[in-house]
Amino acid sequence: MKNTILAAGAILFTLGLSAQNIARGYVFEDSNQNGKKDRKENGIPEVAVTNGQEVVLTNASGKYELPVGDDNIISIIKPSGYNIGKNEDNLPQFFYIHKPKGSPEAKFQGVAPTGKLPKSVDFALIPSEENEEFTALIFGDPQPYTKEEVEFFARGIVSEVEDVENVPFGLSMGDLVGNDLELFNPYIQAVKRVGIPWYNLQGNHDLNFDAEEDQLSDETYEAHFGPANYAFNYGKVHFIVLDNVLYPDPRDAKGYWGGFREDQLQFVANDLKYVPKDHLIVLAFHIPISEPDGDNFRDEDRDRLFELLQDYPNTLSLSAHTHIQKQDFFGKEEGWLQEEPHHHYNIGTTSGDWYSGKLDEAGIPVSTMRDGTPKGYAFINFHGNEYSIDYKVAGKPEDYQMEIFAPNVVAKGRRTKAGIFANFFMGTEGDEVMYRIDDGEWKEMMYVEEPDPSYVELVYEWDTTDKLMPGRRSSNPVKSDHLWRGNIPTYLETGEHTIEIKATDMFGKTHSAISSYRLEEAK
Known part of the structure; x- marks a missing residue:
């Protein structure tokens, strides 16, 4: 002592x-x-x-x-x-x-x-018995700007997982609200209905914007949720939760920048001294560490973090913020100091595309994200020091893991530049995505980096309709990091043809989806 x-x-x-x-x-x-x-x-x-x-x-x-x-x-x-x-x-x-x-x-x-x-x-x-096999529930960016949007969040997301079973805790990945910190309490009351212990972290829309230094930008957050930097253990997993929003931006005192203060990195270093090397380290913060060229995240802070993790072979990091979904992998070229790459999961958001888009039958915005990922939430399944991830699309069955786009009708016997597209929401380049037509031969689909045509169609309906639609126009499309393309066979019989797609994710799980297109004689 x-x-x-x-x-x-x-x-x-x-x-x-x-x-x-x-x-x-x-x-x-x-x-x-x-x-x-x-x-x-x-x-x-x-x-x-x-x-x-x-x-x-x-x-x-x-x-x-x-x-x-x-x-x-x-x-x-x-x-x-x-x-x-x-x-x-x-x-x-x-x-x-x-x-x-x-x-x-x-x-x-x-x-x-x-x-x-x-x-x-x-x-x-x-004292509590903790199984080394457990599942955590993860929400990305609830981000309501109004009480009406809190209600959208409560009815469109929380209601699906209310009284969820066999999940010991949940975590929201920042942007708990949208700048109006008076909404912290309505947000808390909404999440309370899930019925399990709930952890939170701070995002760039949860700040005290009148603060003149970063250490004081979390005062209202602290009053509601406690420390913005903390850690806890469950089973064989060690969770480190960090505020990685630097505000005001140290470069020009305007806006914010992704990164860490020195005291935060010291906390991580001191914390890891007492964590066994064979445990899984899960880091959770709001802004992705994978943003390019230091524009959105300070590169040297990521390098410092990687140095602290170099003796821990089992790691995962989580973020939200972007309102898209993607998987990133860091190798030695990106500063990772181990042979096996580090996985960074940028989670799709519960607010989707900021509560935009058509209203569903319940009056809630569909809010598909700009890369074609539907709004939803994640379940991370832990098995000792290993993990797998399931993304659950809000309002859809658990097996809805991809969206297929294909033309409704194509001219028989004519070449077409149209294609069959599969947006595999949890996918990443290198995953195996196959398709076949009418129980025919399985063929490999080609990974492409372009906007999802399903989302393009959804957005531009707003610009081509002659009637004002309820809700708010969705954001413009961006390229998807989980999109595959296949050619459309046209030299088949006229009539309906079945498209079947199967995709295997990074955890070895196989997912499938079915669609169709029709061939007609050209006139």
Whole structure:
């Protein structure tokens, strides 16, 4: 413990402390689940606790000590085999906010003054059996700008997974709201209905835009959700959740930039010291680390992160933000320091294309994304330190994993430049996508990088109709990263012909879809 105190003293300057202030407390087994450490309840040793930068382990009695300043959040890094209590809104309560004077005055209210540091800041844990095979539910960008859009989110997404079973927790990948932070509470009430503990992270539309420095851009977020940077364990998986939105942009003090502050990278480094090398490391942040040329993400921060991960062979990183869906793989040419590439999954969003497009039969915008991916959410299935991913399209059966585009009718015996297109939502270049016509020979489809014609057709209906349609025109198409093309056989009998497509994803799962086209004699 003396070593802990000495180490704490050495980082006072880093934390910006005007005077040494030490937070002390216990991590304990909450036998009666009242959230308070009673005399007969034992402390739990070797549990990681952090002030947002430094990470220490509790001693044999379950006690920890950490330095704090006037703006720190002390949080526990939940160990496997334990549950953390949650509040009435299903938000995990793994933190204590220490802001004696509260947040600075801003347009949206932050943390109220917390006053003097308590004598003991304790964290309750409840023993729980955790299966190393489990599934997490992931939402990308709910991003409602109005209460009406909160309702779209609640009815179009949350209602599908309400009271979901065999899923221990969920996570929203930032842009919880769309700039109006008064919508945090309606968002919380909507997600509460899922009925499971729910973690959150901060996106670029969840910021205090009147903040003059990045450290103060998350004050309202903290008041509702706790720390913007934290970690927890479940089974053989270690989750690290980070705010990777730098605001104001350090290049010109305008807008935002993807990246990390030094204290955040120090948190990751200190956290990983206590994570076994054979565990799966899952990093979750809002802005993709794969944006090109540093325009949207600071390259050196990605390189620093990769350095910290170089001794962990099992990794996955997650993002949202783009309102498309894609898979990226980082090898040595991209700065990854291991032989096997790193997988980065940029998740399709629950708001889709920002609640645009036609209204469905329930009056909810269809909101297909610009790359042709329908709005939806992801289930990540963990098997020890391995994983697989299922993308669920909202309002569709589980096996709806691709959209087929083909002409309705084609002239018999005439060559055509039209094609059969398969948008395989979870696909990536290198996946095997095959097609056949009328139970004929299976042929390989060609991977192409161009807009999905199904989405092009959907968008330009708005520009060609002579009647004003309800809803809002969708965004212009962009090239899809998961599109394949096949030729249309025209030298067949006149009449209807069946198109069958099968696609095998990166996890070895095979998916299929069926469509058709008609051949008619040319006139």
